[in-house]
Amino acid sequence: MDSVNHSAVTPRKSRLARAIAKVLHKRAAATGVSPDDTKKDVSKISIDSPPSDHVVREAFLAKVFASVSSVKAAYAQMQYAQCPYDADGIQAADEIVVSELKKLSELKRCYLKNEVHEPSPETTLLESEIQEQSSVLKTYEISSKKLDSQLKLKESEITFLREKLADTQNENEVILKTLQSSGNVSALDIAQLSSLRLSHFVAFVQHAIKSVRSFVHLMISEMDCAGWDLAAGASSVQPGVSFWRPNHICFAYESFVCREMFEGFDYPHFGQESDSLLGQDARRAMFFERFKELKSVRAADYVAWKPESTFGAFCRAKYLRVIHPKMEISFFGNLNQRESFSSGGELPDSPLFISFIEMAKRVWLLHCLAFSFDPEVSIFQVSKGGRFSEIYMESLSDEAFTECDPRVAFVVVPGFKVGTIIVQSQVYLC
Numbered sequence: 001m002d003s004v005n006h007s008a009v010t011p012r013k014s015r016l017a018r019a020i021a022k023v024l025h026k027r028a029a030a031t032g033v034s035p036d037d038t039k040k041d042v043s044k045i046s047i048d049s050p051p052s053d054h055v056v057r058e059a060f061l062a063k064v065f066a067s068v069s070s071v072k073a074a075y076a077q078m079q080y081a082q083c084p085y086d087a088d089g090i091q092a093a094d095e096i097v098v099s100e101l102k103k104l105s106e107l108k109r110c111y112l113k114n115e116v117h118e119p120s121p122e123t124t125l126l127e128s129e130i131q132e133q134s135s136v137l138k139t140y141e142i143s144s145k146k147l148d149s150q151l152k153l154k155e156s157e158i159t160f161l162r163e164k165l166a167d168t169q170n171e172n173e174v175i176l177k178t179l180q181s182s183g184n185v186s187a188l189d190i191a192q193l194s195s196l197r198l199s200h201f202v203a204f205v206q207h208a209i210k211s212v213r214s215f216v217h218l219m220i221s222e223m224d225c226a227g228w229d230l231a232a233g234a235s236s237v238q239p240g241v242s243f244w245r246p247n248h249i250c251f252a253y254e255s256f257v258c259r260e261m262f263e264g265f266d267y268p269h270f271g272q273e274s275d276s277l278l279g280q281d282a283r284r285a286m287f288f289e290r291f292k293e294l295k296s297v298r299a300a301d302y303v304a305w306k307p308e309s310t311f312g313a314f315c316r317a318k319y320l321r322v323i324h325p326k327m328e329i330s331f332f333g334n335l336n337q338r339e340s341f342s343s344g345g346e347l348p349d350s351p352l353f354i355s356f357i358e359m360a361k362r363v364w365l366l367h368c369l370a371f372s373f374d375p376e377v378s379i380f381q382v383s384k385g386g387r388f389s390e391i392y393m394e395s396l397s398d399e400a401f402t403e404c405d406p407r408v409a410f411v412v413v414p415g416f417k418v419g420t421i422i423v424q425s426q427v428y429l430c
Contacts, residue, residue: 055121055122055125056116056117056118056121057116058121058125059118059121059122059124059125059128060107060110060111060116060118062124062125062128062129062132063103063107063124063128064104064107065128065132066127066128066129066131066132066135067100067103067104067107068100068104069131069132069135069136069139070096070100070131070135071096071097071100071101071104072135072139073096073135073136073138073139073142074093074094074097074100075093075097076138076139076142076143077089077092077093077096077138077142078090078093078094078097080142080145080146081093165390193284193285193288193372196288196369196372196373198418198421200369201366201369201370201373201377201416201418201423202423204362204365204366204369205366205423207362207366208359208362208363208365208366209413209426211355211358211359211361211362211363212254212257212258212261212359212363212413213254214355214359215257215352215355215356215358215359216250216253216254216257217250218351218352218355219253219257219352220250220253222331222352223327223330226330226331227330228330230249231246231249233249233252233253234249234252234253235252237252237253237255237256238252238255238409238410238428241409241410241428241430242430244397244399244400245399248396248397248428251396251397251410251412251428252410252428254412254413255410255411255412255428256322257359258411258412258414260318260321260322261318261322261359261360261363262363262379262414265367265370265379266378268283268371269310269314269367270314270317270367272310272313272314272317280374283371284371284372284373284374287368287369287371287372288368288372290310290311290368291365291368291369291372294311294361294364294365294368295365299315299357299358299360299361300347300354300357302361303315303347303357304347307344308344311360311361311364312344314360314364315356315357315360316341316342316344318360319338319341319342319353319356319360320338320342322356323338323352323356325338331350331352332350337350337353341353370416373418375418375419377416377417377418378416378417379414379415379416379417380414380415380416380417380425381411381414381415381425382408382411382415382425382427383408384408384409384410384411385407385408386407386408387405387407387408388400388406388407388408388427391422391424392415392422392424392425393408393415393424393425393426393427394424394425394426394427395426395427395428395429396412396426396427396428396429397428397429397430400429400430401429406429406430407429407430408427408428408429408430409427409429409430410427410428411425411426411427411428412425412426412427412428413425413426
C-alpha cells in the first residue's frame, strides 16, 4: 500500500483527533505496547498494569485546564446575559462557575496532599480535552453573539445619523430658499459689519455658483452653435474621466471656470494689490465697504465708472484666462471684444460678456465678504482620487454610489472654511 502524504493530512487534524492520538501514545508508553501493535492484537495490552506518574500528572493538569476553560465560558455567558437582562441565563452561568470553582478547590486539595490518583488517566485526559474544547467553542459563540449585537447597534446609530443629516440638509435648503427668494444679491442686505453672519456667506456662495453655472450654460451653447466638439473639450479639461451621463460634461467646463475664477481667492484682491500696512480691523472694514459699494450696482456700470479699480482689473485678468482667443474668434469672428475690454475701452454688450461680468461680480463680492470675517474665510480643494467625505464634499454624480468605494474624479466647486464651519466643496465622483 502506498504511504500517505503526511503534510497533506496533518493540517486537517482536529484537536480532538490529536487528543485521541495522544491518549493512544500515552497508553502505549504506560503498557509498553506500540499503537501499531495495538491495532494488530489488542489482547496483548495489559489493562491491569499501573499507569505511569507522567500520564497521571498530565491527566490532572488537563482537568485543571478544562475547569478553568469552563469558568471562562460561564463568565462570558454571565456577561452576555446582563444586557439584555436574562435572569435564567445568569443563574445557570453562576451555577456552572460555582461548580467548577469547587472542582478546582478539590483538585488543589488533592495536589497539596499528594493524592493525585487516576485509575484511567487516558480516559480522563480525553474527557478533559473534550470539555476544554467545548468551553472554548462556547466562548467563541458568545463572542459572536456580542459582535452581532454591537453590529445591529451601530447600524441603528448609522440610520439615526442619516435621518438627522437629511433633516439638517432639508433645513438648510429651506433657509437658502428663503435667502434667495428674490433671486437678487442686493436683496441680502447687510448694513453693518457687526451684523455679518455665516448665513450671509453661504447665501453668496450659492449665488456665485449659480452665476458660474449660468455662464457655463451660455458658453456651452455658444460652443455648440460654433461647431465645437464638446466631449473633446471636456476631455481636454479633465483628461481620463469617464462621465456617468453625456450631459455631465458640463461639470468639466464648470470645474475649469471655477478653477480660473477662484485662483488667488486666498490673497487680498486676488493678489493684485498689497495692503500689508493695514491692521486686521482696518482691512476687514475696507473689504466690507468695497462689498457694499459694488453689491447694489450692475457690474458693467461699475467697471465703466471705475475702469482702473481693483474689480475692473480683476474682470480683465479673469476674462483673458476664461475666454480663449480661439473660442472668441469662433463666437464672434474676430478678437475686437477681447482687445476693447483688455485695453480699457468700451465694454462689449454681447450676452456672453454680460453673463461673464455678472459672474465676476458675484465671485468678487464673495471674496470681499470672506475678508470681512474674523477669522477670515479660507478656500480649500480636495485631492483627485481621494475618498468621498460627507463632511467636506457634496457629490454631483450620485451614480458613483453604486460603486463600493467612490473616488473624487475632479473638483467642480471649491469648498470654504469659516473658523470651524465647513461649506462643502462640490465634486464629481467616479
